[in-house]
Amino acid sequence: MADKRITLRAARFDPEKDKAPRMQEYDVPLYDESMVVLDALNYIKSHVDGSLSYRWSCRMGICGSCGMMVNGTPKLTCNAFLRDYWPRPVTVQPLNNFPVIRDLVIDMDDFMHKLKEIKPWIIRKEEIPLGAGEHYQTNEMIDDFRQFSECINCMLCYAACPVYGLNNEFLGPAATALARRYNLDSRDQGLKERQPIIGASEGIWECSFVGECSVVCPKGVDPAKAIQQTKLDTSMRFVLPYGNRD
Amino acid sequence: MPGTWWTRNRRYFLYVVREFTSLPLAIWLLWLLYAIWRGQTFSTAFAIFSIVALPFALYHSWTFLSLAGTILHAKVLDRPIPSRLIVLSQFAIWAVASIVIAALLVWFAK
Numbered sequence: 001m002a003d004k005r006i007t008l009r010a011a012r013f014d015p016e017k018d019k020a021p022r023m024q025e026y027d028v029p030l031y032d033e034s035m036v037v038l039d040a041l042n043y044i045k046s047h048v049d050g051s052l053s054y055r056w057s058c059r060m061g062i063c064g065s066c067g068m069m070v071n072g073t074p075k076l077t078c079n080a081f082l083r084d085y086w087p088r089p090v091t092v093q094p095l096n097n098f099p100v101i102r103d104l105v106i107d108m109d110d111f112m113h114k115l116k117e118i119k120p121w122i123i124r125k126e127e128i129p130l131g132a133g134e135h136y137q138t139n140e141m142i143d144d145f146r147q148f149s150e151c152i153n154c155m156l157c158y159a160a161c162p163v164y165g166l167n168n169e170f171l172g173p174a175a176t177a178l179a180r181r182y183n184l185d186s187r188d189q190g191l192k193e194r195q196p197i198i199g200a201s202e203g204i205w206e207c208s209f210v211g212e213c214s215v216v217c218p219k220g221v222d223p224a225k226a227i228q229q230t231k232l233d234t235s236m237r238f239v240l241p242y243g244n245r246d
Numbered sequence: 247m248p249g250t251w252w253t254r255n256r257r258y259f260l261y262v263v264r265e266f267t268s269l270p271l272a273i274w275l276l277w278l279l280y281a282i283w284r285g286q287t288f289s290t291a292f293a294i295f296s297i298v299a300l301p302f303a304l305y306h307s308w309t310f311l312s313l314a315g316t317i318l319h320a321k322v323l324d325r326p327i328p329s330r331l332i333v334l335s336q337f338a339i340w341a342v343a344s345i346v347i348a349a350l351l352v353w354f355a356k
Contacts, residue, residue: 072254097247140324162258165247209313210261228317 064154123190173223
């Protein structure tokens with residue numbers, strides 16, 4: 001492994017100098033079988049070119065910061081092993097469908113705004129005082145929403161979604177999955193507050209079920225399922241006489 | 247986003263094919279309704295187009311029913327019905343409905 005090397009092509013973009021992103025090649029030693037794309041970027045940053053900009057934090061697939069396009073596929077770079085690409089070169093670009101701030105750093109304001117809009121927290125009509133004890137939930141109740149709560153806001157699903165790419169007014173996969181996570185939580189009473197956002201034409205109805213969001217999710221969340229099931233629930237609430245229940 | 251986005255990977259391409267297959271189906275249905283409205287007998291052209299539209303209809307139906315397992319969520323005795331079972335039941339209903347309709351058509355033709 002010590003002699004192995006891999007070529008990493010990184011997208012470079014300096015808004016003050018460049019009109020469009022350009023690609024720059026780096027030669028990176030593969031010193032370990034466990035090396036990931038993020039390790040290669042860190043190697044370049046430390047030993048070759050300190051000006052390369054990218055986001056990262058935990059290096060263990062939890063923080064969701066290091067999402068980038070790796071050979072055209074949205075991936076957490078801390079979870080993309082170089083051994084899977086070697087001896088071919090690896091191309092690293094910023095996440096699709098987002099404005100680029102610099103090099104591999106995208107502007108995530110749009111997603112953060114959408115995330116805030118769906119109120120991803122437990123909403124109660126009346127708070128139960130702490131002294132009243134716990135909210136009891138059975139395993140079955142937790143199973144209803146557990147997978148949607150695994151979302152780490154890495155935005156890979158937005159980079160994979162052609163619907164969002166064509167119309168960034170679309171609420172998008174992760175925000176809808178998180179809205180569903182709270183709507184399905186037996187402790188939550190905020191469905192009516194979220195419904196105007198998720199039930200809008202740019203909400204769930206914009207999705208045409210490409211399904212790529214669920215394919216690229218590094219945490220096994222199925223946002224496509226969340227969106228389609230929310231469509232069904234919203235329709236049933238509209239049609240059924242008892243549909244406007246809380 | 248470039249207009250060629252759907253060529254980026256196989257799944258995007260299959261998605262576009264899935265959506266496109268509804269077009270021949272819509273044309274076929276409109277043609278059928280028009281023929282019925284005009285009280286026409288079915289022409290050779292319609293018969294040929296029906297054969298052309300059949301694989302599109304089958305592919306569209308197959309994708310539609312396969313996705314039902316993701317969309318539908320139901321519980322029996324507080325346990326969710328597995329997606330696979332939902333999909334299989336959809337295909338079973340499809341097969342039964344096709345046999346019944348085919349039998350009715352044959353019976354009426356006699």
